[in-house]
Amino acid sequence: xxxxxxxELVFTRRFCMGHRLISGSSERCAIPxxxxxxxxxxxxxxxxxxxxxxxxxxxxxLLPFAEAKGRWHRFIDERMDHSFQLSESDPLLGWxxxxxxxxxxxxxxxxxxxxxxxxxxxxxxxxxxxxTAQGGLLSPASLExxxxxxxxxRLHGGPSLYLPxxxxxxxxxxxxxxDDTTRD
Numbered sequence: 001x002x003x004x005x006x007x008e009l010v011f012t013r014r015f016c017m018g019h020r021l022i023s024g025s026s027e028r029c030a031i032p033x034x035x036x037x038x039x040x041x042x043x044x045x046x047x048x049x050x051x052x053x054x055x056x057x058x059x060x061x062l063l064p065f066a067e068a069k070g071r072w073h074r075f076i077d078e079r080m081d082h083s084f085q086l087s088e089s090d091p092l093l094g095w096x097x098x099x100x101x102x103x104x105x106x107x108x109x110x111x112x113x114x115x116x117x118x119x120x121x122x123x124x125x126x127x128x129x130x131x132t133a134q135g136g137l138l139s140p141a142s143l144e145x146x147x148x149x150x151x152x153x154r155l156h157g158g159p160s161l162y163l164p165x166x167x168x169x170x171x172x173x174x175x176x177x178x179d180d181t182t183r184d
Contacts, residue, residue: 007062008141011069012040013076019085020092021113032084037116038146039076041127043068048136063137071130079182080123083107085114109174109183111166116147120155121162122175128159133178 018034049062062068085108086092096104110118124143131138144154155162159175166173174181 006044009043009065009068009138010040011043011072012038013073014038015076015081015083017080017083017085017108019114020090021115022087022090023113025113035147038144039080039123040144040146041072041124041140042142043131043138044141046131046136046139049138063134067134068138071134072127075126075130075180079180080108083182085110085119087111087113104183107183111164111173116145116151116153117162118164120145120153121159121164124155125159125163125175126177129176129178 014036016034016036018032019029020032021029024030045062083106084103088109088111093107093109096107108114108119110122112118120143123145124140127140127143131140140159142154142156144152146152163175168184170176172184174184
């Protein structure tokens with residue numbers, strides 16, 4: 001089916017976050033700082049969607065908007081908004097564990113520096129897990145994160161194209177699971 005004839009559902013959500021990058025590729029970003037980000041997802045019919053794309057003349061939707069976006073928006077609002085994103089090798093993780101363990105739930109822990117590119121891939125994978133658990137009627141076609149008014153990352157296709165290889169099973173990677181975790 002050509003892109004011209006497919007239906008897309010597009011949802012945007014805003015969240016505030018902090019992070020720091022310690023790999024040395026951006027010295028300015030090694031100091032904790034924050035962004036007001038917008039994440040936009042584009043959903044298309046998934047593998048379990050009816051093959052006949054015609055509206056049914058009754059409900060006239062593949063999935064109600066509230067169902068299609070509800071789980072995702074709750075995750076963004078409750079887990080990503082006002083989170084602090086750190087690499088799994090960042091020494092601040094140990095500091096939080098020792099001095100402020102009650103804040104560990106607000107950390108998003110990533111394999112390597114929590115760049116916008118990586119965050120987009122991890123979030124696309126999490127969204128795919130949510131949609132698969134909802135029955136596979138929808139799939140993510142793209143995910144875009146606008147980090148600043150002049151910096152945007154947009155991923156198209158499946159999340160596996162972008163995710164870094166990690167040395168642990170998929171069920172030990174928060175971005176593959178349908179729970180609300182953001183660290184392992």
